[in-house]
Amino acid sequence: MFKILSKELLAPNIYRMDIEAPRVAQSAKPGQFIILRLDEKGERVPLTIADYDAAKGSVTIVIQTVGYSTGKLCELNPGDMIADFAGPLGQPSEFVHDSPGELSRKRILFVAGGVGTAPVYPQVKWLFEHGIKADVIIGAKNKDTLIFVNEMEAVAGNVYIATDDGSAGYKGLVTALLCDLIDNQGKHYDEVIAIGPMIMMKFVAQTTLKYGIKTIVSLNTLMVDGTGMCGACRVTVGGKTRFTCVDGPEFDGHQVDFDEAMRRQGMYRTIESRKAHMAEERAQGHACNIGLDR
Secondary structure (H helix, E strand, C coil), X not given: CEEEEEEEEEECCEEEEEEECHHHHHHCCCCXXXXXXXCCCCCCEEEECCEEECCCCEEEEEEECCCHHHHHHHCCCCCCEECEEEEEECCCCHHHHCCHHHHHCCCXXXXXXXXXXXXXXXXXXXXXXXXXXXXXXXEECCHHHCCCHHHHHCCCCCEEEXXXXXXXXXXXXXXXXXXXXXXXXXXXXXXXXXXXXXXHHHHHHHHHHHHCCEEXXXXXXXXXXXXXXXXXXXXXXXXXXXXXXXXXXXXXXXXXXXXXXXXXXXXXXXXXXXXXXXXXXXXXXXXXXXXXXX
16 A cells, blocks of 8 residues: 655646655656556556655656546545555656766757646756756646646756746747747757647647657556556557557657557547546446446
């Protein structure tokens, strides 16, 4: 069992939790993720690590209530226990393996969208601790849905904000701000790392392709077992099948078949919606005795 140490509301329906998980915290690296289960009968929920503290033995996760399991998770409070907290899983960020000399020559820009801002933070923090100040674009619908801005400003070179409605920072999409930085503000980057909604990463990759900038994306497709055995996380990269949980979650953004990934993601959303509806019916004593809930 794993204890919830703290809980904080970051934005509407978005929570930050610190989980007591010493072994995970000691082994975690930027870019990796965990899979948790609330109880023995619960479904596996994959979440990218948002921070970790080996000394305290804690791992930070950020959860958005988008379905039944994430909703139940966000109802828990400090002191409550989680049945399973497996990790760290997946491959760490590519730059972790670079030599100090290679890192010092890289000009890196992170593009973070929505909840994707959370897993960007440990990557930017790791680079900062190794003498590299990366730039960061944080995108959100409005100022009320921005997260991790203060944390990011403490470790990044420059932090640029883009909101759909212009309530904070640049008014427009992160891709428009990216173009503005390069075309009008004289910025030059050797690598872009994008984490956020699938559609955002797709268009970031399309944008950087025309500039010839290497681009890495972190795919948040559904993962179940964390070992690649179930195949639920398969994606097509460069015409070949890859498994997000073991080969990723980071891939070359210019090689990912985003349209296929989004179709499969949409299918899982439909299933999740049905499960949430069935759970609500059970709670109200109206559970169906046939079909999906059996």
